[in-house]
Amino acid sequence: MCAYMDTNHDEITELLLQAPYWVVDFLPMQVPQESRGQFFAVEQYYLAGEQRERLCRRFADVVLGLNCYHDLTVNRGGDDWVKNPEPATLVEWLGEALRHGHLCALIDNGTALMTASGGDTHITLYNPSPDLLQLARHLAMAAGLNLWQPDNDH
Numbered sequence: 001m002c003a004y005m006d007t008n009h010d011e012i013t014e015l016l017l018q019a020p021y022w023v024v025d026f027l028p029m030q031v032p033q034e035s036r037g038q039f040f041a042v043e044q045y046y047l048a049g050e051q052r053e054r055l056c057r058r059f060a061d062v063v064l065g066l067n068c069y070h071d072l073t074v075n076r077g078g079d080d081w082v083k084n085p086e087p088a089t090l091v092e093w094l095g096e097a098l099r100h101g102h103l104c105a106l107i108d109n110g111t112a113l114m115t116a117s118g119g120d121t122h123i124t125l126y127n128p129s130p131d132l133l134q135l136a137r138h139l140a141m142a143a144g145l146n147l148w149q150p151d152n153d154h
Helices: 007-016 039-046 049-069 087-100 130-142
Strands: 021-025 072-075 081-083 102-107 112-117 122-126 146-148
Touching: 007 072, 007 102, 007 112, 021 130, 039 049, 049 072, 049 087, 049 112, 049 122, 049 130, 072 087, 087 102, 087 112, 122 130, 130 146
Parallel strands: none
Antiparallel strands: 021 122, 021 146, 072 081, 072 102, 102 112, 112 122
16 A cells, blocks of 8 residues: 655645535435425434444445546545555545544546545545446445435535
8 A cells, every 4th residue: 555645636635525526325315405304313323333334334335346447546634645545444444434534535536536424424426427427326326325416506
């Protein structure tokens, strides 16, 4: 595993965070604000213990699948960016991010970005090409997840 520091990665990340995005989620679409359901209670259920681990494994299947086709340069909130970390390491970092941290992965040297954060029940994909979007959709479906685009008004 090769770690390196490059401020250019941080600049690329900041630019990509402004791009249109899609989410990989257990839900098939965005929950409307006026929904009468109990989204927040369901979200808390998925963020607890065994359910969080199960959701993390499903996200890991998507991320590892993407890494089969695309380079991932990963950052966990510090200065180090790691290109194509070992699969077990990548899954460990994803799990840590979903529990209490943050993970950014530049895809193919910054043509797209994937993020995961603690307290979220989704991962976010910024600026995907049509081919990357199709691949992500297939991988999400295979993992029992959904890919959809929320209202991208920032």
